[in-house]
Amino acid sequence: MWSMQRSLGNKLTLAAVAISSLSLFSGCPSGASNGGDNTIVIGHYASLSGSEATFGRSTDNGIQLAVEETNDAGGIDGKQIRLITYDDKGESNAAGAAVTRLVTSDNVTAVLGEVQSGLSLAGAPVCQEYKVPMISPSSTNPRVTKVGDMIFRVCFIDSFQGYVCAKFARESAPVKADKIAVLYNQADPYSTGLAEEFKKAFESMGGQVTIQEAYTGGDQDFDPQLRKIRGTNPGMIFIPGYYTDVANIAIQARRLDINVPLLGGDGWDSARLAEIAKENIDGSFYSNHYAQQDPDPRVQNFIAKYDAKYNAKPDGLAALGYDAAMLLFDAMRRSESLSGPHLAKALAATRDFAGVTGTISIDAERNAVKPAVMLQMVKGVPTYLTTIEPPK
Numbered sequence: 001m002w003s004m005q006r007s008l009g010n011k012l013t014l015a016a017v018a019i020s021s022l023s024l025f026s027g028c029p030s031g032a033s034n035g036g037d038n039t040i041v042i043g044h045y046a047s048l049s050g051s052e053a054t055f056g057r058s059t060d061n062g063i064q065l066a067v068e069e070t071n072d073a074g075g076i077d078g079k080q081i082r083l084i085t086y087d088d089k090g091e092s093n094a095a096g097a098a099v100t101r102l103v104t105s106d107n108v109t110a111v112l113g114e115v116q117s118g119l120s121l122a123g124a125p126v127c128q129e130y131k132v133p134m135i136s137p138s139s140t141n142p143r144v145t146k147v148g149d150m151i152f153r154v155c156f157i158d159s160f161q162g163y164v165c166a167k168f169a170r171e172s173a174p175v176k177a178d179k180i181a182v183l184y185n186q187a188d189p190y191s192t193g194l195a196e197e198f199k200k201a202f203e204s205m206g207g208q209v210t211i212q213e214a215y216t217g218g219d220q221d222f223d224p225q226l227r228k229i230r231g232t233n234p235g236m237i238f239i240p241g242y243y244t245d246v247a248n249i250a251i252q253a254r255r256l257d258i259n260v261p262l263l264g265g266d267g268w269d270s271a272r273l274a275e276i277a278k279e280n281i282d283g284s285f286y287s288n289h290y291a292q293q294d295p296d297p298r299v300q301n302f303i304a305k306y307d308a309k310y311n312a313k314p315d316g317l318a319a320l321g322y323d324a325a326m327l328l329f330d331a332m333r334r335s336e337s338l339s340g341p342h343l344a345k346a347l348a349a350t351r352d353f354a355g356v357t358g359t360i361s362i363d364a365e366r367n368a369v370k371p372a373v374m375l376q377m378v379k380g381v382p383t384y385l386t387t388i389e390p391p392k
């Protein structure tokens with residue numbers, strides 16, 4: 001039943017299931033999530049299609065692995081977990097609709113998602129209103145958890161990520177940069193926020209931002225911006241965008257003979273980055289939540305389990321999806337009941353949870369304070385360079 005529900009949820013678009021879902025899903029216990037039955041239902045909203053499809057797919061794979069392991073080990077206080085995932089196609093309206101459906105008709109105990117900050121900002125108000133805890137595995141924009149006391153995340157936030165990229169460029173890059181151009185997606189809160197945080201940090205470290213140019217996600221022609229950027233002669237170009245746009249920018253930059261390294265954040269994290277950009281992305285740098293080369297047995301065990309199940313190496317999203325789900329299950333075990341407010345209280349009390357992406361403590365703002373890694377693209381492989389700790 002579990003796998004049937006999942007695949008139905010994946011294949012049908014939200015518009016198509018809006019009516020039919022009620023009957024499709026009626027064979028399953030509804031309202032089962034809050035006890036009285038032997039399952040706990042959790043929801044996930046994710047981009048399983050569209051130009052950020054690897055974000056949702058990787059995350060869902062990580063979550064499924066966590067669910068499977070937990071169920072195989074006896075579930076939570078004897079209850080099996082059932083996951084319902086909906087594709088939001090990377091679109092804001094669909095994200096809001098997916099969460100509404102999870103919360104009001106599937107009666108989930110908790111919601112996992114989204115990856116993209118802009119989409120978490122669409123889903124979070126619904127969870128907050130219905131008092132259903134939501135954990136974003138990977139949305140880094142500070143505003144996400146500010147929506148309210150039901151909203152959590154297991155990743156660091158962009159004031160830290162901006163600092164990490166700036167510090168790397170100033171202090172540890174193989175060729176340190178004092179002049180950097182910024183090219184950001186003006187239509188996306190993650191990108192605008194990270195661009196701002198980077199600029200602030202970089203300037204406070206004595207660096208100079210030569211120019212700030214904007215694009216809109218999905219643009220195909222970056223020539224005008226890149227020509228202006230080239231005119232300012234920067235030592236690097238900071239591009240806080242998502243992988244499809246970044247890959248297209250890299251290709252066009254090299255075509256214009258701009259050969260300085262590109263620098264970015266976690267939005268680059270996808271195998272598709274190098275598949276699209278090919279050698280054009282080699283030598284460039286980005287910050288991320290985990291490195292595949294990390295020798296920590298916790299990381300290597302996770303990679304082995306993931307590889308055995310999916311025949312692929314997990315990216316950072318897969319690791320964060322796994323951590324978000326495992327941290328949720330840990331809170332469920334400690335929670336007084338599975339009501340939203342009780343569960344939120346248990347989530348807020350999370351300290352030193354041993355995740356694949358590091359040790360996770362939830363702070364007073366419902367964020368996680370964790371180090372970041374810097375990676376360099378080497379022959380298409382994101383390769384570990386250094387770890388940057390949160391400032392004390």
Ligand code: PHE
Pocket residue numbers: 055115116117118138139140141190266267268269316317
């Ligand atoms: N941090 C990005 C955001 O908030 C999402 C992301 C996280 C993308 C990790 C890739 C890897 O929008």
